[in-house]
Amino acid sequence: MASTRRVLAIASTGGHWVQLRRLRPAWDGCPVMYATTDAGHREEVMRDAAARGQPVPRFRTVREANRWQKWRLIRQFLGVLWLLVTFRPHVIVTTGAAPGFFAVFAGHYLGMRTVWIDSVANGEELSLSGKRAGRFATLWLTQWESLSTPDGPRFAGTVL
Amino acid sequence: MIFVTVGTQDPFDRLVRPVDAWCARHPDVPVVGQVIDPGPEGHRPRHFEWTSYMAPAVYRDTFARAKLIVGHAGMGSIITAMDLQKPIIVMPRRAALREQRNDHQYATAMRLGDRPGVYVALDEADLTARLDEALKTGFAMGGGAITPFAEDRLIAALRAEIHR
Numbered sequence: 001m002a003s004t005r006r007v008l009a010i011a012s013t014g015g016h017w018v019q020l021r022r023l024r025p026a027w028d029g030c031p032v033m034y035a036t037t038d039a040g041h042r043e044e045v046m047r048d049a050a051a052r053g054q055p056v057p058r059f060r061t062v063r064e065a066n067r068w069q070k071w072r073l074i075r076q077f078l079g080v081l082w083l084l085v086t087f088r089p090h091v092i093v094t095t096g097a098a099p100g101f102f103a104v105f106a107g108h109y110l111g112m113r114t115v116w117i118d119s120v121a122n123g124e125e126l127s128l129s130g131k132r133a134g135r136f137a138t139l140w141l142t143q144w145e146s147l148s149t150p151d152g153p154r155f156a157g158t159v160l
Numbered sequence: 161m162i163f164v165t166v167g168t169q170d171p172f173d174r175l176v177r178p179v180d181a182w183c184a185r186h187p188d189v190p191v192v193g194q195v196i197d198p199g200p201e202g203h204r205p206r207h208f209e210w211t212s213y214m215a216p217a218v219y220r221d222t223f224a225r226a227k228l229i230v231g232h233a234g235m236g237s238i239i240t241a242m243d244l245q246k247p248i249i250v251m252p253r254r255a256a257l258r259e260q261r262n263d264h265q266y267a268t269a270m271r272l273g274d275r276p277g278v279y280v281a282l283d284e285a286d287l288t289a290r291l292d293e294a295l296k297t298g299f300a301m302g303g304g305a306i307t308p309f310a311e312d313r314l315i316a317a318l319r320a321e322i323h324r
Contacts, residue, residue, distance in 0.1 A: 005322055013216070014168045015236035022239070022310045026318035040216040066169065091322045115321055117314075121235045123267045139321045141314075157314030160239070160306060 002055075003030045008089035010080070010103045011096060012064070013038035016119060019095040022159045023117070024048075026093070033058035033087050035080070037065075037099065058087070062099050077102045084110055095119060095159075101129040108136035115139040120158055123147070162291075163226035164193035164208070165219075167234045171198035172259065175251045176205055178284040179230060182291050183207035189295065192222055227299040230291070233265035233280075238272060243308065247277045247301035249290045277303035 007027040011020040017036050034045050034057055042059045049057050062079035065072035080102040084092075091113040094100025104114040116137040118130035123144045130153070134140045140153040148155035164179055166172040176195050183191050184207040193210030214222065223229065223240055231237035233252035241248035250273075252266040253259035273280040279301070281287035294301060309315065 003323065007322060015234050015239070018236045018239045019310075022308070023315060023318060025309050026315045027322055030322065038216060043217055044220070093318060093322075113321060113324065115318060117318075119235060121264050121268050123271055124264060125262070139317070141317070143314075156317035157311035159310040159314065160242075 005030050005091060006087060006089045007032045008035065008083065008087060008092045008103060008107075009033070010035040010062075010083075010092065010094045010100050012036060012099055013041065015121060016094075016096045016100070017041065019117070019119060019159045020093070023093065023095075027091075028052075028054060031055060031058075033060060033083065033089065035060045035062055035083055035099065035103075037062060037076075065098060067098065073098060077106075081106050084112070091115065093117070096127060097129055101133055104133050104136045113138045115141070116153075117141045117159075118143060118147075118153060120144075120160060126153065161190040161192060161222075161226050162228045162230060162294075163222050164191060164195060164210070165223075165229065165231045165237050166195055167232050167236065168213075169196070170253075170259070171196040171202050172232050172251075172253060173198055173203050174257065174259070174284065175230070175232060175287065177203045178287045179291070180205040180207050182288055186295065192226075194219060194222070228294050228301065230287070233269040233272075235268065238268070238278065239306075241277065242275070242304040242306045245277070245303035245305050247279065247294070247299065247303050249279045249281050249287065249294070251281045251283075251287055275304045277301060 007030045011017045039061045063076045065076045092103045092107045093115045095117045107114045114137045116133040120143040142153040143158040145155040191208035194214045195210045197212045229241045229248040233250040252269040255263045269280045
C-alpha cells in the first residue's frame with residue numbers, strides 16, 4: 001500500500017525510541033524519515049525496513065540534550081526545524097521527549113499534522129513535555145486511560 | 161551473563177553498589193554493565209566489567225546474550241526485556257532520593273511488576289535477595305513475550321491521523 005504522505009517519526013534514544021519503533025506499522029507504505037539522538041540506530045532501521053518490504057526510510061540525527069543544557073537544546077531545536085523545512089512531512093509522530101516536543105511545536109506553526117503519544121512510563125501524570133505538547137498536537141494521546149480527559153489527551157491503546 | 165543497565169541519562173548508585181558487592185561474592189558469574197559514569201563521588205564498579213555508553217547494536221547484542229537483566233525501571237529496558245523474552249529485575253529510581261524528578265519509575269514498576277519475567281526490587285537488600293534467588297534457580301525466571309508492535313487500536317488511530 002504505497003502512499004505519498006510523508007511521515008517524520010522522531011524520538012530521543014532510549015525508552016522513547018523503543019516505543020516509537022513499536023508503532024511503525026502505522027506508517028507502512030509511507031515515505032518516512034526517522035530522527036533520533038543516536039546515530040547507531042540507523043542500522044536497525046534500515047535492516048528492519050528491508051526485512052519488512054518497506055520503502056527505504058530516511059534516517060537523521062539531532063543533537064542530544066537534556067533540559068539543563070540550554071545551548072544544546074537550542075542546537076537541537078534548530079536541527080529539528082531544519083528537518084521539518086527540508087523534508088516537509090505531512091505528519092509528525094513522536095513519543096517524546098525534547099526533540100519530539102520541538103517537532104510538534106514547530107510543526108504546528110508550519111501547518112503539519114502532529115501526533116504526541118505520551119510515554120507509557122507516565123501513568124500517574126503526563127510528562128512535562130507531554131503537557132506542553134497538548135496545545136500544539138492535532139492528535140494528543142496518553143497510554144493510560146485514567147489520564148485521558150474530554151479535553152485531551154485521549155486514550156487509544158498502548159505500545160505494549 | 162547478567163546485563164546491568166541504568167539507561168542513558170543518570171548514574172544510579174543505589175542499583176550499582178549492591179550489584180558490585182554481589183559480584184565480589186560471585187566472581188564466577190559473568191556480569192556486564194552499561195552504567196553511567198558516577199563521577200569521583202559515586203561508586204565505580206570494581207567487580208564487573210562496565211561502560212557508560214553502549215552503541216545501540218552493542219546494547220541489543222549484549223541484551224540478547226544475557227540470561228538475566230538488572231535495570232532501572234525505564235521503559236526501554238523493560239520493553240526490550242519483554243521483546244527478547246529475558247527475565248528482568250527492575251529497581252525504580254525514586255524522587256525522594258533525588259534519583260528522578262517524579263516517581264514515574266516507581267509507578268511503572270508497580271504496574272508492570274506482575275508481568276511474567278518482570279521482578280521488582282525496591283532497595284539494596286531486595287535486589288541482593290533477588291540476585292541470590294536468580295542464581296539458585298539458574299536464571300530460570302521466565303521472560304515475558306510480547307508482540308513486536310503496539311496494540312492494533314493504537315496503530316489504527318495513528319494510521320487514521322496519517323491518512324486523514
